[in-house]
Amino acid sequence: MIDYSSRISYRSQSLRPSEIREILSLTEGKNIISLAGGLPGPEVFPKQQLADIAKRVLEDLGEEALQYSPTLGVTPFRNAIMSFASSKGIKVNEDDRVAVTTGSQEAIYLIGLSLIDPGDNIIVEAPTYLAALNAFRFFGANFISIPLDEDGMKVEMIENEIKKGIESGKKIKAIYTVATSHNPTGVIMNDERRKHLIEIANKYDLLIIEDDPYGFFVFDTDKRFTSLKTLDTEGRVIYMGTFSKILAPGLRLGYMIAPRQFTRTVELGKQIVDLHSSTLSQFIAMYAIKEGVVDETIENARKVYRKKRDVLIEALEEYMPKGSEWYKPKGGLFAFVYLPKGVDTTEMLPTAINKGVAYVPGRNFFADGSGGNAMRINFSYPSIDKLREGIKIIGETAKEMMK
Numbered sequence: 001m002i003d004y005s006s007r008i009s010y011r012s013q014s015l016r017p018s019e020i021r022e023i024l025s026l027t028e029g030k031n032i033i034s035l036a037g038g039l040p041g042p043e044v045f046p047k048q049q050l051a052d053i054a055k056r057v058l059e060d061l062g063e064e065a066l067q068y069s070p071t072l073g074v075t076p077f078r079n080a081i082m083s084f085a086s087s088k089g090i091k092v093n094e095d096d097r098v099a100v101t102t103g104s105q106e107a108i109y110l111i112g113l114s115l116i117d118p119g120d121n122i123i124v125e126a127p128t129y130l131a132a133l134n135a136f137r138f139f140g141a142n143f144i145s146i147p148l149d150e151d152g153m154k155v156e157m158i159e160n161e162i163k164k165g166i167e168s169g170k171k172i173k174a175i176y177t178v179a180t181s182h183n184p185t186g187v188i189m190n191d192e193r194r195k196h197l198i199e200i201a202n203k204y205d206l207l208i209i210e211d212d213p214y215g216f217f218v219f220d221t222d223k224r225f226t227s228l229k230t231l232d233t234e235g236r237v238i239y240m241g242t243f244s245k246i247l248a249p250g251l252r253l254g255y256m257i258a259p260r261q262f263t264r265t266v267e268l269g270k271q272i273v274d275l276h277s278s279t280l281s282q283f284i285a286m287y288a289i290k291e292g293v294v295d296e297t298i299e300n301a302r303k304v305y306r307k308k309r310d311v312l313i314e315a316l317e318e319y320m321p322k323g324s325e326w327y328k329p330k331g332g333l334f335a336f337v338y339l340p341k342g343v344d345t346t347e348m349l350p351t352a353i354n355k356g357v358a359y360v361p362g363r364n365f366f367a368d369g370s371g372g373n374a375m376r377i378n379f380s381y382p383s384i385d386k387l388r389e390g391i392k393i394i395g396e397t398a399k400e401m402m403k
């Protein structure tokens with residue numbers, strides 16, 4: 001058999017496996033409680049409604065739904081996304097266009113493809129979304145990491161970092177943020193910091209990439225946090241949403257709302273990646289928006305996840321070793337837990353998996369390699385019993401590691 005390794009492009013030689021996907025493949029088919037993935041709770045999927053909708057889409061629009069379609073999405077679906085976003089308080093400007101993508105992961109990839117030259121710097125939260133780090137890194141991005149607290153990114157620290165960066169000749173392109181119900185910590189950026197972030201972007205002429213999968217999953221208040229897109233007056237915010245958490249990730253549908261000039265570049269990139277996202281999925285999601293299935297799913301999931309979040313916090317308090325710390329997730333699907341200093345969660349993982357539970361080691365979520373004693377725990381996927389049991393095992397494993 002021939003050897004492919006010498007034939008792989010330089011660019012692809014730099015690809016590293018996603019630790020989450022690797023962990024998921026280790027746990028597959030085994031009886032392991034996985035707190036590692038970012039999977040929605042399967043009990044939240046509107047299975048019956050989607051079965052009915054899929055049937056009607058094929059009956060009503062079969063020829064269209066099974067056909068190739070435009071790169072940026074089918075027009076009635078793009079219009080439905082515009083109305084949906086507006087109805088949730090996300091300001092859409094006259095000059096903005098919707099680009100439908102194959103999950104927001106493709107949107108992240110296309111943003112990287114469209115914006116990042118090797119050596120460009122992206123400002124990120126520390127910790128931040130692992131899959132964005134990996135995609136931006138592939139295009140040669142460097143990162144400027146800004147710590148966060150329970151009110152989100154410490155925006156007051158950014159300006160100093162930008163000044164230092166500029167002095168040392170760094171080209172800074174954009175700020176990437178999951179401002180509401182952050183992955184992996186579940187914190188929410190407060191209103192003052194949101195305003196300040198926009199001011200900084202204006203002052204230093206930066207773009208903002210607002211990744212917003214969880215804007216509708218805020219647990220303890222009905223207040224909606226004003227999106228950065230809504231606060232922006234200069235067309236600097238590239239907004240991303242997804243149907244993965246509010247309907248079903250298997251549909252692989254995400255979207256971007258951004259000024260036309262930018263979505264045009266994204267369109268050219270998408271033409272060489274996948275021509276267009278699934279036409280059938282787009283019509284199914286369109287019906288689901290129009291018939292209120294998306295809103296029902298959001299309301300149901302919010303209740304289910306809030307309950308699971310509460311169970312998780314109780315279990316953490318009961319089982320984690322003294323000196324452990326975490327943010328109480330205000331929304332989203334995750335909690336980020338710091339074990340006492342000195343415990344290495346990467347080293348601990350094989351033991352935890354042997355005992356029957358998986359999580360993602362914290363280091364993955366930091367561009368600067370910190371977070372060695374942290375771990376991300378997903379609470380949306382496991383049942384309440386498994387969640388409690390999983391935390392009990394993690395707590396016991398950590399206590400053994402500390403001996």
Ligand SMILES: *Cc1c(COP(=O)(O)O)cnc(C)c1O
Pocket residue numbers: 038102103104105106129178183211213241242243244245249253254
């Ligand atoms: C889950 C999630 C997404 C969604 O990814 P899809 O490709 O749309 O499934 C995007 N960003 C963050 C931060 C997430 O947690």
